[in-house]
Amino acid sequence: MAASQTLAEQLRAQGVSRRGFLKFCAATASLMALPPSLIPRIAEALEAARRPSVIWLSFQECTGCTESLTRSHAPTLEGLIFEAISLDYHHTLQAASGEAAEAARLQAMRDNAGAYLVVVDGSIPGPEANPGYSTVAGHSNHAILMETVEHAAAVIAVGTCAAFGGLPRAAPNPTGARAVMELVHDKPIVNISGCPPIPMAITGVLAHYLTFGRLPELDAYRRPLAFFGESIHDRCYRRPFYDRGLFAESFDDEGARQGWCLYRLGCKGPTTYNACATQRWNGGTSWPIEAGHPCLGCSEPAFWDAGGFYRAVSVPPRVNAAALLGAGAAGAALGAGTALAARHLTRDEQQHREPVTVEELEKKL
Amino acid sequence: MPTLESIAPAGDTDTDALPPLPGPLVPLLHEVRHALARLVADGGEHRIDLHALPLDATLIDQLLAFIGRGEVEARIEAMGPTRVHESAIAGVWVVDYRDADDQRLALHLEIATVPQILRTDRATLSAGLQRLDAGLAGAGDPSPPS
Ligand code: SF4
Ligand code: SF4
Numbered sequence: 001m002a003a004s005q006t007l008a009e010q011l012r013a014q015g016v017s018r019r020g021f022l023k024f025c026a027a028t029a030s031l032m033a034l035p036p037s038l039i040p041r042i043a044e045a046l047e048a049a050r051r052p053s054v055i056w057l058s059f060q061e062c063t064g065c066t067e068s069l070t071r072s073h074a075p076t077l078e079g080l081i082f083e084a085i086s087l088d089y090h091h092t093l094q095a096a097s098g099e100a101a102e103a104a105r106l107q108a109m110r111d112n113a114g115a116y117l118v119v120v121d122g123s124i125p126g127p128e129a130n131p132g133y134s135t136v137a138g139h140s141n142h143a144i145l146m147e148t149v150e151h152a153a154a155v156i157a158v159g160t161c162a163a164f165g166g167l168p169r170a171a172p173n174p175t176g177a178r179a180v181m182e183l184v185h186d187k188p189i190v191n192i193s194g195c196p197p198i199p200m201a202i203t204g205v206l207a208h209y210l211t212f213g214r215l216p217e218l219d220a221y222r223r224p225l226a227f228f229g230e231s232i233h234d235r236c237y238r239r240p241f242y243d244r245g246l247f248a249e250s251f252d253d254e255g256a257r258q259g260w261c262l263y264r265l266g267c268k269g270p271t272t273y274n275a276c277a278t279q280r281w282n283g284g285t286s287w288p289i290e291a292g293h294p295c296l297g298c299s300e301p302a303f304w305d306a307g308g309f310y311r312a313v314s315v316p317p318r319v320n321a322a323a324l325l326g327a328g329a330a331g332a333a334l335g336a337g338t339a340l341a342a343r344h345l346t347r348d349e350q351q352h353r354e355p356v357t358v359e360e361l362e363k364k365l
Numbered sequence: 366m367p368t369l370e371s372i373a374p375a376g377d378t379d380t381d382a383l384p385p386l387p388g389p390l391v392p393l394l395h396e397v398r399h400a401l402a403r404l405v406a407d408g409g410e411h412r413i414d415l416h417a418l419p420l421d422a423t424l425i426d427q428l429l430a431f432i433g434r435g436e437v438e439a440r441i442e443a444m445g446p447t448r449v450h451e452s453a454i455a456g457v458w459v460v461d462y463r464d465a466d467d468q469r470l471a472l473h474l475e476i477a478t479v480p481q482i483l484r485t486d487r488a489t490l491s492a493g494l495q496r497l498d499a500g501l502a503g504a505g506d507p508s509p510p511s
Pocket of ligand 2: 287
């Protein structure tokens with residue numbers, strides 16, 4: 001498919017009619033909590049939008065985030081938006097391998113300097129950690145990340161590992177795992193946390209970028225407010241039981257059978273911001289609390305170390321929020337600045353990136 | 366999720382029989398009224414996404430029951446079903462966008478003479494003309510259009 005095609009042309013080529021396109025626009029507006037009066041503008045912008053180049057970097061991760069996005073039921077809005085980007089590099093999904101794959105990444109960076117998006121899933125062993133904990137083509141995750149984001153328009157950290165360090169960062173954090181925003185300080189960053197994140201949140205951010213050429217409104221943890229603006233508890237259908245003090249005390253007691261609140265079974269809904277209660281999972285089938293399990297708080301920093309999944313929260317999980325919030329001052333504005341800097345892109349990335357050697361590994365282990 | 370048909374059966378236009386309007390719906394209906402007055406005055410259209418408002422299913426049911434059902438209804442098959450009907454208040458349309466799994470994507474009140482999704486745009490009209498010409502040519506039309 002030609003990268004020069006507009007989104008509307010591409011959708012038409014996929015057999016999506018004008019009415020299907022308008023529905024796509026209506027759903028995008030609803031998804032991003034935009035007023036429906038913007039639909040004509042969204043339609044106009046998407047009609048003319050070119051497919052943005054996306055480089056997807058996978059580091060210390062389990063591929064659950066990619067699964068979340070690609071296993072959605074077709075044909076869906078998620079599927080259409082995902083098709084609408086030019087995914088130029090993705091370990092799991094690309095056909096090329098080895099040197100050809102790395103060459104594709106470098107080519108996409110050169111061709112789209114200042115304009116491409118970098119999506120990251122997985123945490124990154126920091127610059128002070130043994131680089132051998134996680135490598136791509138013999139190069140440390142940190143080196144690959146820093147090289148790739150240098151001329152990016154923006155970085156989207158997908159999943160709690162990329163957003164906050166996630167499971168690899170759980171105490172005692174043996175690999176020195178860090179979040180993207182702790183390492184990248186001069187780019188706009190969006191965190192779409194969750195383990196895995198809600199697919200609509202990933203595609204919602206992409207759709208917003210396609211439409212408006214900028215990132216959506218974010219919360220203090222740089223998560224899109226449209227999806228992370230309310231707590232699980234705020235929108236939980238079991239909330240009336242919480243308000244009346246009716247709690248399940250075990251997974252098989254009468255309260256559990258009656259569908260009462262799961263707070264005493266460790267539900268982290270009151271301290272967790274995510275859209276599970278409204279977007280639900282598996283094509284809208286259900287979500288964890290509806291299936292009878294407490295929320296684990298998977299979209300929050302340090303959820304893995306929050307004192308036990310089945311222990312009731314009395315205080316918010318201990319989080320070094322100040323460190324994360326201060327990790328990177330707001331990034332540069334999209335577009336002009338990065339495009340200007342990109343004109344000076346002359347160095348050969350491969351020459352300046354040192355592969356990890358066996359000696360180095362042995363010395364640090 | 367209840368279907369629109371079960372919430373507001375066709376022909377239910379008897380507003381006298383309706384229960385009192387719940388408080389949260391009053392400002393919303395004022396917005397509808399304002400939009401309808403504008404449509405009458407200068408043809409300006411308006412849309413409200415009920416799915417995005419903090420209304421629970423019961424309030425949405427009550428709202429749809431209050432505005433009732435008029436004479437027109439349509440179903441569009443494009444990326445899943447979209448069900449459209451005119452309410453008993455002429456010019457106030459209910460457009461229910463669903464995905465292929467019949468999950469609601471958006472539920473709009475559209476204040477317009479005809480909802481946008483029902484109109485045929487120029488590009489689609491041209492494609493229709495081409496298709497008809499191709500059909501006529503293929504059927505051996507002795508006087509093909511110039
Ligand atoms: S189940 Fe969890 S999220 Fe739902 S009301 Fe209870 S504590 Fe809140
Ligand atoms: S319910 Fe809680 S733990 Fe489960 S996916 Fe949603 S935010 Fe994560």
